[in-house]
Structure formats: structure tokens, C-alpha cells
Amino acid sequence: MAYVISDECISCGACADGCPVGAISEGDGKYVIDDSACIDCGACEAACPVGAPSAQ
Ligand code: SF4
Ligand code: SF4
Numbered sequence: 105m106a107y108v109i110s111d112e113c114i115s116c117g118a119c120a121d122g123c124p125v126g127a128i129s130e131g132d133g134k135y136v137i138d139d140s141a142c143i144d145c146g147a148c149e150a151a152c153p154v155g156a157p158s159a160q
Contacts, residue, residue: 109137122148
């Protein structure tokens with residue numbers, strides 16, 4: 105299990121600043137989550153203004 109960021113992402117960076125394990129980085133056109141580092145805390149979902157991150 106890990107969180108995944110959808111194409112709704114507007115690359116604001118808010119989720120990356122709040123991730124406790126540094127699993128989120130800027131990708132090509134959107135931010136991306138390293139699924140091997142994500143601990144499923146949900147902070148990115150709470151921080152995102154457009155609801156792009158979700159649990160998979
Ligand atoms: Fe980081 Fe938590 Fe989001 Fe996983 S669920 S990417 S650990 S903020
Ligand atoms: Fe993208 Fe949401 Fe993260 Fe902003 S907070 S970079 S819109 S996933």
C-alpha cells in the first residue's frame with residue numbers, strides 16, 4: 105500500500121513539504137510518491153488543495 109498522486113496535481117509542492125519521510129518529489133508535470141518510502145500516513149491527502157493524492 106502507498107499513496108498515489110493523480111493527474112489533478114497542480115505541482116504546488118504542499119504535500120512534499122508535509123511528508124514526514126520525504127517520499128514526495130517533483131516529477132514530470134506532477135509530483136510523485138516513492139511507494140517504497142511512503143508510510144500511508146495520509147498527510148499529503150490532507151495538505152493537497154485539489155485532492156490529488158489518494159490511498160491505493
Ligand atoms: Fe508521505 Fe504520508 Fe503521503 Fe505517504 S501518505 S507520501 S508518507 S505524506
Ligand atoms: Fe500536487 Fe496536491 Fe502535492 Fe500540490 S499538494 S504538489 S497539487 S499532489
